[in-house]
Amino acid sequence: MVKQTIQIFARVKPTKKPTAEYFVDSEEQGGSLEFVVPRDLADGVINNKRENYKFRFQRVFDQTANQEEIFEAIAKPVAEK
Numbered sequence: 001m002v003k004q005t006i007q008i009f010a011r012v013k014p015t016k017k018p019t020a021e022y023f024v025d026s027e028e029q030g031g032s033l034e035f036v037v038p039r040d041l042a043d044g045v046i047n048n049k050r051e052n053y054k055f056r057f058q059r060v061f062d063q064t065a066n067q068e069e070i071f072e073a074i075a076k077p078v079a080e081k
Helices: 067-080
Strands: 009-011 021-027 030-036 052-057 059-061
Touching: 009 052, 009 067, 021 059, 059 067
Parallel strands: 009 059, 030 059
Antiparallel strands: 021 030, 030 052
């Protein structure tokens, strides 16, 4: 039996009403996904809410990725082992 670590992937899908901006940084060693959620002025002048959120993954699939590409990159290697 081959030992394998847990891998985490992200897929960005389009929404009807975007609530935040996001940026995908793809690298050969992995990728990151960063969200920018603007502060709401209704919360007042002093607003300590976080605006930037950054997460790291083995790979990030953008909105342009189709199901076949995701299967080939993630599920097929697992099924073959």
